[in-house]
Amino acid sequence: xxxxxxxxxxxxxxxxxxxxxxQASTCGEIVLTSDFYAYDTKYIDEDGAKVVVPAAIAPxxxxxxxxxxxxxxxxxxxxxxxxxDVFLTPENEVVINEINTLPGFTNISMYPKLWQASGxxxxxxxxxxxxxxLERHAADNAxxxxx
Numbered sequence: 561x562x563x564x565x566x567x568x569x570x571x572x573x574x575x576x577x578x579x580x581x582x583q584a585s586t587c588g589e590i591v592l593t594s595d596f597y598a599y600d601t602k603y604i605d606e607d608g609a610k611v612v613v614p615a616a617i618a619p620x621x622x623x624x625x626x627x628x629x630x631x632x633x634x635x636x637x638x639x640x641x642x643x644x645d646v647f648l649t650p651e652n653e654v655v656i657n658e659i660n661t662l663p664g665f666t667n668i669s670m671y672p673k674l675w676q677a678s679g680x681x682x683x684x685x686x687x688x689x690x691x692x693x694l695e696r697h698a699a700d701n702a703x704x705x706x707x
Contacts, residue, residue, distance in 0.1 A: 572589050574645075575670070591611075643670065644658075
């Protein structure tokens with residue numbers, strides 16, 4: 561069991577895309593109608609949460625979260641795609657909640673919505689992910705040696 565301090569703040573999400581030079585999308589926000597973002601809130605209750613893209617935050621806060629998202633992505637050695645979820649406190653402190661290395665990718669998922677709001681449509685996003693996978697595959701093959 562893990563017990564952690566509760567964090568009062570807004571739930572902000574940022575999509576990251578890339579291998580060696582990752583880019584971050586604009587930020588989005590999950591606005592809850594209840595106290596907790598549980599399974600039912602996310603998937604069953606149609607009024608449980610509202611997705612706001614782009615998030616209603618100041619441009620400098622958006623940029624700060626994007627920079628933190630890229631730094632976290634690179635620190636963990638991520639490749640391809642991930643979504644970085646943070647809490648934004650009332651004092652504008654950014655606290656990383658989690659890094660989702662396999663975010664949802666449906667028509668209601670936050671990841672493609674964030675990229676759409678950043679100017680990268682669904683088809684182009686899929687094309688870019690394929691390109692990144694091929695780049696990574698080529699790099700992995702180049703590292704192999706014969707014994």
